[in-house]
Amino acid sequence: MTEVDRPNTTEPSTQNEPSRDSAVPVLSPEVAENCEKCIDRYRAGNAEKADIFLELQGIIGKHVPDNQAEFALQALRSYLAMLDNHDKLQSAALSRGGFPIEPIPSERGSVVDDDEPPVESSPAKRARSPDSDFAWVIQEQINPAPLSVELRQTQATLANFACDLKIAKASLLNSSRLPQFPDGEWSNILAGRFVDFDHVLSGLYSIAPDDRRRERFGSLEIVAGASTPAKVVRSHSEWTIAWDSFVDAMLYIFPFRGPELIAYAKSIKQLFTSIPPERHLRIIQYDKAVRLRVSQRRDLLLSDVLAFADLSLLWLQHGGGSTGSSIRSPHSSPSKPRREACRRYNAGTCPNSQSSCDYAHICSTCRSTGHVASACGSK
Numbered sequence: 001m002t003e004v005d006r007p008n009t010t011e012p013s014t015q016n017e018p019s020r021d022s023a024v025p026v027l028s029p030e031v032a033e034n035c036e037k038c039i040d041r042y043r044a045g046n047a048e049k050a051d052i053f054l055e056l057q058g059i060i061g062k063h064v065p066d067n068q069a070e071f072a073l074q075a076l077r078s079y080l081a082m083l084d085n086h087d088k089l090q091s092a093a094l095s096r097g098g099f100p101i102e103p104i105p106s107e108r109g110s111v112v113d114d115d116e117p118p119v120e121s122s123p124a125k126r127a128r129s130p131d132s133d134f135a136w137v138i139q140e141q142i143n144p145a146p147l148s149v150e151l152r153q154t155q156a157t158l159a160n161f162a163c164d165l166k167i168a169k170a171s172l173l174n175s176s177r178l179p180q181f182p183d184g185e186w187s188n189i190l191a192g193r194f195v196d197f198d199h200v201l202s203g204l205y206s207i208a209p210d211d212r213r214r215e216r217f218g219s220l221e222i223v224a225g226a227s228t229p230a231k232v233v234r235s236h237s238e239w240t241i242a243w244d245s246f247v248d249a250m251l252y253i254f255p256f257r258g259p260e261l262i263a264y265a266k267s268i269k270q271l272f273t274s275i276p277p278e279r280h281l282r283i284i285q286y287d288k289a290v291r292l293r294v295s296q297r298r299d300l301l302l303s304d305v306l307a308f309a310d311l312s313l314l315w316l317q318h319g320g321g322s323t324g325s326s327i328r329s330p331h332s333s334p335s336k337p338r339r340e341a342c343r344r345y346n347a348g349t350c351p352n353s354q355s356s357c358d359y360a361h362i363c364s365t366c367r368s369t370g371h372v373a374s375a376c377g378s379k
Helices: 005-016 029-043 049-063 066-095 135-142 149-162 165-173 183-190 197-205 236-253 255-274 277-295 305-317 343-347
Strands: 213-217 220-224
Touching: 029 049, 029 066, 049 066, 149 165, 149 255, 165 183, 183 197, 183 236, 197 236, 197 277, 236 255, 236 277, 255 277, 277 305
Parallel strands: none
Antiparallel strands: 213 220
């Protein structure tokens, strides 16, 4: 081999040796910070995934040289993995009825894959659900309750509303197909609480808005505004009017609960048909007790009739038993001396219902029901 040939034989090996230009590439702190800002915007819900992808592609493509295309692709994949991992965490939290997870941003200036094992990251920077240490959450993970699809959907929907009830209610009240329903009872539905049919019936025929306001001071909740409904559900027809309005509101928020509401309404209407009218107040009280129990639990549907056997025995057969709140029809003969008219009821400030108040909710002038003294036409 000649001397001329030697440089040609050594040239390939010289070209394959790593040089300063072909050292392991890294993103500059400025580029990495811009990419992290994009990720944080997506985690906060301020941008769509497609928009973030295009922004990341533009940032990385603009600052990474063309001869490092493979590295640019790897960096883009790492940031896209962060977006995918955030979506997985959010879905897992909502599927078990928890709160959406607020991930902690990764360290600035480096490409970090959120799919890395948590052992490699410090505890302060791990993203985890805020309710993961609660005893009931741990118990549910160990031994999940056998809930139906409807209950799981309701649970997840209420958990979503609980993240920010004010935003959920503001969005609801601004929707174009919103059915008429009292403002305070919308709040109860969104929070999974009991809905008062007396307020629903009053709201349908009222000429004044529902001005009840709830204010919280620590663990104390104060309800300001009118708390006594103008109308009270006392008959089958009044219950049906309030129920139909309630169903419209429920299906607007929980459209998947239609079969449950239909089955429950059928059972209540059968009771109204089979029980004499003078005992219809017992059915109304039974309905209140059932809906109250379902609102205080997350493992019952209104259509689970067998779960309310004790309430049926108490209210339908014994009219409230010996609880002191037994009810009777206004058409039946009184078994007690005539009660004095409730002054607070006539002033519109009585917090009790007709069945639980020690005084009669009647007009103090003519002793008739349905109006207060200020609206009485009798002299």
